[in-house]
Amino acid sequence: MMITITTSGGIGGFGLARKAEVAVDELPEPLHSETCARLDPAALAGLRAGSAPRGADRIVYHIVVVEQGAAPSTFDLPETVLPGPTLDLIDELLDFVSKR
Amino acid sequence: MCCPVRRDSRLCIVPPHMLRVLEMRGDRKTAAMARRLLDQSCRIRDDRAAIAARPMLAEGGDAPGFVAEGYLGAAAARGLLREIHDGESRAALPGRLVRAEGDPPTGDASADGAYDGAGAVYDLYFEEFGRNSLDGAGMTLIATVHHRRNFNNAFWDGRQMAYGDGGGEIFRTFIETSVIGHEMSHGVVQFSGGLVYEGQSGALNESFADVFGAQTRQRLEGTGACESDWLIGKGILGPGIKGVALRSMKMPGTAYSDALLGQDPQPYHMDFYVNTTEDNGGVHVNSGIPNHAFYLYCMYLGGNSWGVPGQVWYDALRRLNNPYASFHDWATQTVQSAVQLHGVGSREVLALRRAWTLVGLAI
Numbered sequence: 001m002m003i004t005i006t007t008s009g010g011i012g013g014f015g016l017a018r019k020a021e022v023a024v025d026e027l028p029e030p031l032h033s034e035t036c037a038r039l040d041p042a043a044l045a046g047l048r049a050g051s052a053p054r055g056a057d058r059i060v061y062h063i064v065v066v067e068q069g070a071a072p073s074t075f076d077l078p079e080t081v082l083p084g085p086t087l088d089l090i091d092e093l094l095d096f097v098s099k100r
Numbered sequence: 101m102c103c104p105v106r107r108d109s110r111l112c113i114v115p116p117h118m119l120r121v122l123e124m125r126g127d128r129k130t131a132a133m134a135r136r137l138l139d140q141s142c143r144i145r146d147d148r149a150a151i152a153a154r155p156m157l158a159e160g161g162d163a164p165g166f167v168a169e170g171y172l173g174a175a176a177a178r179g180l181l182r183e184i185h186d187g188e189s190r191a192a193l194p195g196r197l198v199r200a201e202g203d204p205p206t207g208d209a210s211a212d213g214a215y216d217g218a219g220a221v222y223d224l225y226f227e228e229f230g231r232n233s234l235d236g237a238g239m240t241l242i243a244t245v246h247h248r249r250n251f252n253n254a255f256w257d258g259r260q261m262a263y264g265d266g267g268g269e270i271f272r273t274f275i276e277t278s279v280i281g282h283e284m285s286h287g288v289v290q291f292s293g294g295l296v297y298e299g300q301s302g303a304l305n306e307s308f309a310d311v312f313g314a315q316t317r318q319r320l321e322g323t324g325a326c327e328s329d330w331l332i333g334k335g336i337l338g339p340g341i342k343g344v345a346l347r348s349m350k351m352p353g354t355a356y357s358d359a360l361l362g363q364d365p366q367p368y369h370m371d372f373y374v375n376t377t378e379d380n381g382g383v384h385v386n387s388g389i390p391n392h393a394f395y396l397y398c399m400y401l402g403g404n405s406w407g408v409p410g411q412v413w414y415d416a417l418r419r420l421n422n423p424y425a426s427f428h429d430w431a432t433q434t435v436q437s438a439v440q441l442h443g444v445g446s447r448e449v450l451a452l453r454r455a456w457t458l459v460g461l462a463i
Contacts, residue, residue: 010253013384054258056286087191091249
């Protein structure tokens with residue numbers, strides 16, 4: 001499974017200006033298991049119906065999940081609909097990718 | 101639009117734009133109902149449920165505005181209350197309390213900077229505009245520093261400020277006076293009737309935050325309009341980024357030009373208005389137009405930005421009863437406020453009309 005994470009919005013309007021392309025099968029444990037659980041297309045699909053976020057300068061995550069033999073699943077998710085542990089996981093993935 | 105489960109036939113014919121205003125302005129019960137109807141999944145996040153919507157009340161007088169409950173009448177006594185939390189690189193808010201009002205410095209530059217910055221913003225609104233905190237009713241100013249890991253952002257979440265540390269490459273910090281003033285001023289907008297965060301009204305929301313962020317920094321540094329550089333987020337970009345700030349109110353579109361970030365996309369004139377679906381309809385892009393109008397107005401008048409220009413902008417926000425305001429609506433409201441404050445043929449009104457005309461908005 002491949003996951004691509006890009007962003008938009010934020011105080012500058014250009015998101016976090018960091019992009020992550022993650023080959024999930026290459027992730028070490030427990031990062032692998034947590035990624036499979038939290039960024040699974042079914043789990044993300046359950047998040048995207050949230051209402052418009054309150055506040056300002058928030059980030060929107062654009063997540064593309066490509067599973068073998070399946071069409072890409074695309075999600076545009078305001079950070080306000082993502083649970084804290086999922087945001088922490090995204091930070092960990094961004095960090096992991098930047099250090100590779 | 102309507103929730104299939106807890107359907108409310110009284111409100112299901114209400115269009116989404118009205119529901120969004122009700123969510124923003126209604127009392128707790130009305131706001132919750134509007135939110136539920138807007139939320140197709142009927143799952144309202146716990147943190148959002150805790151946000152108490154405040155009703156807007158009509159102010160008396162010849163030109164009444166709609167203001168937060170606590171703003172009615174004379175300004176209250178000074179009641180600055182700050183709480184600075186350490187997010188400890190996690191997403192959960194608000195995090196661990198590290199400095200409450202009156203506590204000594206922590207030694208953490210971010211925490212102490214957020215504390216001092218919140219005080220500077222409070223002082224601007226209280227001493228110059230008679231407003232007691234963001235809601236006009238003395239609400240505690242809550243901020244979280246060290247929010248998330250290498251987080252390249254700062255934001256207002258509807259009830260508090262949050263500041264990342266930046267990853268070092270693109271941003272080195274978000275603890276900067278104009279940024280703090282910017283985030284807190286989003287709170288002022290929210291508690292003053294609100295501006296829907298998309299399209300032109302969203303860009304006005306952004307511009308108001310920049311305008312008062314700039315005023316906060318200029319007032320703290322004691323610089324008049326003619327001496328200021330009019331930069332928002334000066335010095336927060338990483339050392340390798342070719343740029344000086346996030347935005348320039350003096351010369352929109354010139355704050356940075358970098359291989360990673362690209363060219364600062366802000367326009368300074370309606371001829372260059374950017375139509376886009378990105379960033380809630382370009383709220384951080386097109387804010388360059390009203391930003392530049394404020395800059396021009398300050399330059400025409402001279403003196404301090406938080407003097408006549410700040411008073412006109414603040415009065416306009418209080419009296420604007422239109423969360424979906426366009427740039428033209430806002431420009432018209434500022435002129436009406438200037439007329440109210442200074443008279444029809446005054447220099448203050450003529451300079452303002454000229455400023456708006458120069459950015460392509462003839463009023």
